[in-house]
Amino acid sequence: MKLFQVTIPNDQHRKVVTVLQDDLKLENVTSIEARTSSIVTFRVEDEEMQGVLTVLQKMGVGVQFGFCDVMSLTPGTSISKIKRTKSGQVRLKRGIMQKSSDVGTAIPVAEIYAHIESSTTLSRDSIGMLFISSSIAGIGLAGDSPTCVVASMLLSPLMGPILGCSFGYAIRDRNMFLNGLSNELTALVITLMLGMILGIVLAPYADDLKWPTAEMRSRGQVVSLIFGAIVAALSGAGVALAESNANISSVVGTAIAAALLPPTVNCGICLSYAVIGPLFLPDYEETKKNVFFEIAVGSALLVWINIIFIYIAAVLVFKFKKVDKFQLIRNVDETQWQNLPKLGKTPRMRPSPPSNQFFAESTAAPPPPTFPDDNGGSNHPVKRRIRGPSEDDNDSPLHKMNSV
Known part of the structure; x- marks a missing residue:
């Protein structure tokens, strides 16, 4: 059994998944969508591997956009869904690859x-x-x-x-x-x-x-x-x-x-x-x-x-x-393999000062605000945390959660 991991731009995600599910009749397609790219994974039998690769390459995967990785899997608890004819001969279920496993290459x-x-x-x-x-x-x-x-x-x-x-x-x-x-x-x-x-x-x-x-x-x-x-x-x-x-x-x-x-x-x-x-x-x-x-x-x-x-x-x-x-995409211009946009960086926390200065007052910054106590004084300064991602940051996870 082979595990496919297809990395493609987001604008090609729907088209690729539709072909995998509707045309190839794959039932175990999962995908993860990031900011600019998506990862689609699924499993197929060894004899189906080359047919799936051909379909993906005709769509442009690995030629005009994205790339595809194929990994070998050891037998686990999953049972492949295949169709047997009356004579007992194993036939592939997927309509686009209705061939005997005796024809076609068993390796890419x-x-x-x-x-x-x-x-x-x-x-x-x-x-x-x-x-x-x-x-x-x-x-x-x-x-x-x-x-x-x-x-x-x-x-x-x-x-x-x-x-x-x-x-x-x-x-x-x-x-x-x-x-x-x-x-x-x-x-x-x-x-x-x-x-x-x-x-x-x-x-x-x-x-x-x-x-x-x-x-x-x-x-x-x-x-x-x-x-x-x-x-x-x-x-x-x-x-x-x-x-x-x-x-x-x-x-x-x-x-x-x-x-x-x-x-x-x-x-x-x-x-x-x-x-x-x-x-x-x-x-x-x-x-x-x-x-x-x-x-x-x-x-x-x-x-x-x-x-x-x-x-x-x-x-x-x-x-x-x-x-x-x-x-075998061999004579394709190597620059066409680089069309996949780079993954955007996730928002990162701003660097915080050392622990012993976490609540220290900066000499260059204005004094921290105070609030009146019970006696009308204002001797209790408000402890201010070093600023991290806030609602003002459009890329912050907090902003995305609020927008949802």
Whole structure:
């Protein structure tokens, strides 16, 4: 369950509350009205959150005026009011969001954007992980160790930029698309160069390692391209679902790199060994050179086929989940977020003098008034309190109470 807290100017209060109560049929809307601004709070189910955000943004909340905060709530004593069909399927009660909870994102699009944007960026840490994962993959391919190859899959950061490309296309964000594309190409070039370096370093031990190993051959065969395309399409759909659903582990996204990192490293190793192999092996055969060239070309094709199918599948899933750019107010002028007027200051008590001078007479002030006593004297001065809010102050709480 999510708790919405909407802060808006007073002149927009009635319109927002009317839409929430009449159009969205929300029954737990409460509001607090201050001098210049109002705070409206209500609760909705997780699957309804994005629909409510879209309605509020279309009204201008967070775009032209005010702002909206969404907080997660732990289950308490409240029971959500939902409607069940005859078949037992849960349906949302509100007419504007009569959809199954299976469609739509379970977390805000802005949160998805922030997570994908962070994974798309090629930082120093991601480059470091790229070096580590490529080295592990190269050792696993050269030594025919499936364990090392699988370990490199889970460390590879190659999936983030592809996901950024697909998400950027889905929401028509040109900057995210181009950023993901450039970072993915850069990461692939780095991985390929690392594979070539490993091929040069390990070339003297090629006969001892019995190159090409089974792991190297399996990523250069034509049959692997067909199965690789199928796995890539399923993987792209899986990572898109994982990003749009908070209940699915994000490990799915990193595991998908299995279809990207090992073939790229394998391409670099085989390509470099095919070129420099004769320098280390006098009896290097031409047929063996052609074999390594074929494996390198097959690995390169496998990488690009996987990238294309991952991209297409992820875009289709994001479209199916109805991820829309309007749900993400990203390119709005930042000055439009500042239209909410500042809250006025409440009347404050004027500073009082120290306690030992509370009834002291000021030398600069005129003497306090006196009143006659029983004997006709006037020896009892009237004790005057330091002036606080009075009826003369238009902003004082006392004045407001009297005016009511």
